[in-house]
Amino acid sequence: MxxxxxxxxxxxxxxxxxxxxxxxxxAISVAPADVGKYALQMDNMTEWMLVDANPPSxxxxxxxxxxxxxxxxxxxxxRPGIVCxxxxxxxxYGVGGWTNRTGVGAGTDIGPALIAxxxxxxxxxxxxxxFIPPGRELLAKTVPSAAQWAGVTLRGAGSQASxxxxxxxxxxxxxxxxxxxxxxGGVHSLCIALEAGHPNSACVAVSLQGGSQxxxxxxxxxxxxxxxxxxxxYWYSGFVAYGNDRTSPQGIRGADVRNxxxxxxxxxxxxxSNAVQWDMSNIGVYQGVxxxxxxxxxxxxxPATNSTQIRVDGLVCGELNIANAxxxxxxxxxxxxxxxxxxxxxxISIPGAAAVGAFGPGVRVFVG
Numbered sequence: 368m369x370x371x372x373x374x375x376x377x378x379x380x381x382x383x384x385x386x387x388x389x390x391x392x393x394a395i396s397v398a399p400a401d402v403g404k405y406a407l408q409m410d411n412m413t414e415w416m417l418v419d420a421n422p423p424s425x426x427x428x429x430x431x432x433x434x435x436x437x438x439x440x441x442x443x444x445x446r447p448g449i450v451c452x453x454x455x456x457x458x459x460y461g462v463g464g465w466t467n468r469t470g471v472g473a474g475t476d477i478g479p480a481l482i483a484x485x486x487x488x489x490x491x492x493x494x495x496x497x498f499i500p501p502g503r504e505l506l507a508k509t510v511p512s513a514a515q516w517a518g519v520t521l522r523g524a525g526s527q528a529s530x531x532x533x534x535x536x537x538x539x540x541x542x543x544x545x546x547x548x549x550x551x552g553g554v555h556s557l558c559i560a561l562e563a564g565h566p567n568s569a570c571v572a573v574s575l576q577g578g579s580q581x582x583x584x585x586x587x588x589x590x591x592x593x594x595x596x597x598x599x600x601y602w603y604s605g606f607v608a609y610g611n612d613r614t615s616p617q618g619i620r621g622a623d624v625r626n627x628x629x630x631x632x633x634x635x636x637x638x639x640s641n642a643v644q645w646d647m648s649n650i651g652v653y654q655g656v657x658x659x660x661x662x663x664x665x666x667x668x669x670p671a672t673n674s675t676q677i678r679v680d681g682l683v684c685g686e687l688n689i690a691n692a693x694x695x696x697x698x699x700x701x702x703x704x705x706x707x708x709x710x711x712x713x714x715i716s717i718p719g720a721a722a723v724g725a726f727g728p729g730v731r732v733f734v735g
Contacts, residue, residue, distance in 0.1 A: 382407040382414070382502050383466055385453050395463040397423050409453065409500065448495040450487060452504070455480040468505040471563050471596070472534045478509030485515045494518035494551055501528040505562075510538040513576070514546035517583070523557035526592040526628075534562035535570055542574040545581040553587040561631070563597035572629070575608040575619055582613050584620040588627060595631040601659065605629035605652065610641035614671035618643040625649060632659030636684060640665045640691075644676045650699075652684040660685030662701070664692045668709070687717060704734050 383404040386392035468474035488495030523529025610618035618641035636652030666673030682699030690707035698716040711727030
């Protein structure tokens with residue numbers, strides 16, 4: 368089976384500056400070396416190229432958004448509960464005082480701005496949304512903690528438009544633990560890429576794990592492209608949910624995950640343990656090493672810690688591995704289905720897959 372049908376290195380081209388309106392664009396401080404670079408004017412989504420630095424002269428390279436075909440909707444930034452990361456960066460560094468990612472590990476680290484945005488949302492609304500406009504952003508030394516991300520939704524303009532590149536060997540990109548009972552949140556319409564030069568990283572793109580009292584329930588994820596900037600970098604795992612620490616109510620509950628493509632992992636592409644009432648569709652796991660192309664449904668080995676009521680449609684992976692789980696339905700494509708007797712009361716429909724291991728009672732299997 369060809370597991371490399373999707374190219375995993377293409378990410379959107381960046382702008383060197385973003386300006387809220389014409390006045391902000393004309394106020395950008397430029398140098399002769401900046402000639403040929405681009406600015407995005409946010410009020411009408413026009414693109415401008417700097418053609419001269421002394422005096423500054425700009426050439427408009429795209430029409431206003433109203434004159435172009437419909438594009439992904441930009442949130443109304445005047446709505447309560449939504450923060451645009453560019454506005455936070457402007458507040459911290461000043462207009463023109465920061466840049467998108469300009470090369471490997473180069474550019475302004477948006478980590479401090481993400482932390483500030485999370486704090487603003489928490490203080491004013493308890494929860495909320497951070498918007499990432501089109502372009503490439505660098506997330507490096509300072510990454511929000513699992514408690515800071517709790518209840519916060521991160522949203523881009525589309526997985527082929529907005530990209531955040533994580534330059535770390537150990538940090539998780541989006542990790543939430545439902546601290547203080549603040550559940551919900553998620554990530555949507557975004558490309559998440561691991562920077563070049565991290566062959567043995569411990570990084571996880573999405574990690575959900577709470578404690579015995581609170582778990583990150585009711586999260587949603589959609590239109591995600593989890594990849595790496597070069598073939599020498601590997602995520603440790605792509606998407607992990609670990610709810611074993613809570614038994615009443617059981618596990619991490621009520622997640623909705625759609626259109627998520629994952630590349631370049633070395634431990635697990637997707638790993639679910641004590642996940643309860645999850646609905647997933649169009650999930651692809653590609654180009655991993657070790658277990659990095661695999662999809663795992665697992666649990667702690669007891670009725671209160673095993674995954675249950677899991678539905679996965681349109682799965683593409685290397686190996687589907689199911690153990691310590693019940694009441695599951697999985698359909699799609701895989702090279703191998705590896706099931707244990709501790710997986711019972713489920714349906715598996717993976718035509719063409721090789722079956723390995725034994726199945727528990729009440730499992731209906733269509734493979735081979």
